[in-house]
Amino acid sequence: MKYRRILRYHGLRRPRVRQTWNKYNLYNLMFLKDPRNTARTFFQQKWTAKALTRGYHGEHIKERQWDRMFSRRLLSVVDMKPQYMATNDGSEQAAGRGSGLITGKPKPVNKATPYMQMTFAPMERRLDIAVFRALFASSARQARQMVVHGAVKVNGKKMVHPGYLLNPGDLFQVNPERVMTATGRPRILNEKLPFEKKIKNLAKKNEQNAEAEAEGKNESPEEAAVIGETKSVGSIGEAALKLQKQKELRALMLRAKEVVKAHRDMSGKKKVVVRALVKDIKDTINKAAKRDTSLQQTGDALHDLSVLVSKLELSEEELAKKAASDAEAAKTGSRFVQPLVRLTDAEREIIEKELLLERENPVDPSKPYATPWQPRPYMPAFAFIPRYLEVNQKICAAVYLRHPVARPGLAEVPTPFSETVNQLAFNWYLRRG
Amino acid sequence: MNRKQRDFYRWLKNVGSKVRDPPASGNRPSYLGSVKSSSDSAALKPFPANDKFVSQPVLSEEARERIWKSVMVTGLPLKAVSAQYGVDMRRVAAVIRLKAIENEWEASHKPMALPYAKAVLSMVPVADLRQSDQPFEAINDIPVHKYTQQQLFVPTSESRHFTRADAAKAFGEHILPPDEKMRIPELIQFERDIAEGVKPQEAQDNFVTAAARSEDELAAKESARVERDEARKLRIESGRFEFRFEKINVDSSGKDGRSRRGVGWRYGVPFNDRRRAVVKIPTKVE
Known part of the structure; x- marks a missing residue:
């Protein structure tokens, strides 16, 4: 196999800015300066500028190929205001002595159009570079690989040529899984994330609490007797089953209450609590499924929760009975009062919202990226979308609206180099003198 | 280290x-x-x-939804939506195309890259397209023609009323004046109405009507073209294949027989579509 990539791709000694989101690249980009051109021949200046700019713009493309793509015609536009067009026919610019009337007011100075920044505009038409510019890949080389591996569609058809030149109006789509892998934090095998440890600790604590409650204060002598009886018989009796259901539901509701409490918390605590709830729901429904075959885990926490609540919650009649027995126990000074935890509608709504958010970005060890998905480090510094693309991030699709253009004061080609460097490179490709 | x-x-x-x-x-x-x-x-x-x-800012989810609604639900013409929000017409069309795919995915429960979308939109500057906001982008950009980039000295009489149209003609016979290159020329009439003291609401209504009419005309023209193309073809369905017959003119291959408009293989003209070292990357996908 031909090894296309040069060694020392991101160097500190001989820095080259590349089309990647790498941290070394970030550093090199920060300290990028124009080369010192004093006491150098014009040829030397152009040579250095060409080397620098080509190290960034399509460094994976052969020089011959780019040479064919290069165009000396640089596209630019002027914004014509309809208001001006409606009230003037242009003759006012030739009034007076031929350059407009002198009104005493200073004339607005038009900003220069930075044409030289458009030197590498034809490169932005390439499919692989457009995929990188739409933020679907973390480097141009990765984007190229996505195309070659068949993860990119153009106008609904698979396109395997990274050198395909997009036409205005072309719609390209990338497989969302590939995009999430490319732009997400990489998964480290067997790594325990901090929140996983926290969830484990929380679960342990919860279990201990539940056990303590069950064994210590909450078990009435009759219930204990029932449990003892069933244990000796070997099959769970009706009363014990009900008690167990109640206990499970109570633990679950307590956990749900925690979610409501942490609802406004902006720190990581909310995530930990929500994930713990999801885990609890999973465990509870698994336990319940063993008893009741009509129940089944769907993997959807939101659905599971509603099923659990409807199946495990006591009926109104039983609730009334329980309230009466509680009151009696309170009267007699018995310490076996167990308040039933119930969720209000508002609380349920909050929990549903949180679970929905959690469902969007779940923990899933089968994914090739770290879950829950997070953007890779230093992505914010590179995250911009040029105006010639219209991107829909949800479906990982984008439309190439038009070719990049220059307008007064702005050029749309994303290039890290100054006008001086780009001009020298442009002159190199003009192949004159 | x-x-x-x-x-x-x-x-x-x-x-x-x-x-x-x-x-x-x-x-x-x-x-x-x-x-x-x-x-x-x-x-x-x-x-x-x-x-x-x-x-530069990108359209937020909210803004895309707003554009989609005003076109697909309210039924405004693209030109009117473009002028209302200050968003390029091509972008308006793209937003609707992408939204259609999104809706399709949503209906078929196809998993979307939701956390990714959320993260990206929190990193880039976004525009919500609220009423009070600045226009999103320039909607009447005119491409600069190469012929107009040179400096020109045209001797005329001092008394002559030399307008944009005259200047365009001076650069070349085929150079169009900017008034004819505007993407939404109806906006000029709208501004003229406003300058002449027509009530804003009335001017706006006139503009929307004119925009709708121009779009209808374009659609009619396009459907007429499709019909004309179809009339020239003869389609025969054979179960497995559909045969399409079309009348061909032998002379379309030109005097030297090498014109690209010529059809089929011609004697003595090399056919390069399988030669090595010839670029075979498609130039368009439809």
Whole structure:
């Protein structure tokens, strides 16, 4: 196999800015300066500028190929205001002595159009570079690989040529899984994330609490007797089953209450609590499924929760009975009062919202990226979308609206180099003198 | 570790950490420009050495929804929506195309990249297209023609009323004046109405009517073209294949027989579609 990539791709000694989101690249980009051109021949200046700019713009493309793509015609536009067009026919610019009337007011100075920044505009038409510019890949080389591996569609058809030149109006789509892998934090095998440890600790604590409650204060002598009886018989009796259901539901509701409490918390605590709830729901429904075959885990926490609540919650009649027995126990000074935890509608709504958010970005060890998905480090510094693309991030699709253009004061080609460097490179490709 | 590596890690720890992760809450882009200088103009410059490139806002989810609704639900013409929000017509069309795919995915429960979308939209500057907002982009950009980039000296009489149309003609017979190159020429009439004292609501209604009419005309023209093309073809369905017959003119291959409009293989003319070292990447996908 031909090894296309040069060694020392991101160097500190001989820095080259590349089309990647790498941290070394970030550093090199920060300290990028124009080369010192004093006491150098014009040829030397152009040579250095060409080397620098080509190290960034399509460094994976052969020089011959780019040479064919290069165009000396640089596209630019002027914004014509309809208001001006409606009230003037242009003759006012030739009034007076031929350059407009002198009104005493200073004339607005038009900003220069930075044409030289458009030197590498034809490169932005390439499919692989457009995929990188739409933020679907973390480097141009990765984007190229996505195309070659068949993860990119153009106008609904698979396109395997990274050198395909997009036409205005072309719609390209990338497989969302590939995009999430490319732009997400990489998964480290067997790594325990901090929140996983926290969830484990929380679960342990919860279990201990539940056990303590069950064994210590909450078990009435009759219930204990029932449990003892069933244990000796070997099959769970009706009363014990009900008690167990109640206990499970109570633990679950307590956990749900925690979610409501942490609802406004902006720190990581909310995530930990929500994930713990999801885990609890999973465990509870698994336990319940063993008893009741009509129940089944769907993997959807939101659905599971509603099923659990409807199946495990006591009926109104039983609730009334329980309230009466509680009151009696309170009267007699018995310490076996167990308040039933119930969720209000508002609380349920909050929990549903949180679970929905959690469902969007779940923990899933089968994914090739770290879950829950997070953007890779230093992505914010590179995250911009040029105006010639219209991107829909949800479906990982984008439309190439038009070719990049220059307008007064702005050029749309994303290039890290100054006008001086780009001009020298442009002159190199003009192949004159 | 050498000095350069030490400097690198020190920078990454002190300064680089500012752009490492997306902002904890809200939408706040953090580019290298903001690290280098605290001025407002530098905040949106991802390349510190290139001050001619700015990270411009993108449409937020809310804005896309708004555009989609005004076209697909309210039924406004594209030109009117474009003028209302200050969004290029091509972008309006693209938003609707993409939204259609999104809706299709949603209906078929196809998994979408939701956390990714959320993260990206928290990192880039976004525009919501509210009523009071600035126009999103220039909607009447006119491409600069190569012929108009030269300086020209045209001798005319002093008394002559020399307009844009005359200037265009001076650059070349086929050069169009800007009035004819406008993407939404109806806006000029709208501004003229406003300048002449027509009530804003009335002028707006006139503009929407004119925009709808021009779009209908374009649609009618396109459907007529499709019909004309179809009339020239004879389709025969044979179960497995559909045969399409079309009348061909032998002379369309030109005098030397090599014109690209010629059809089929011609004697003596090489057919290069399987030769090696010839670029076979498609030039368009339909």
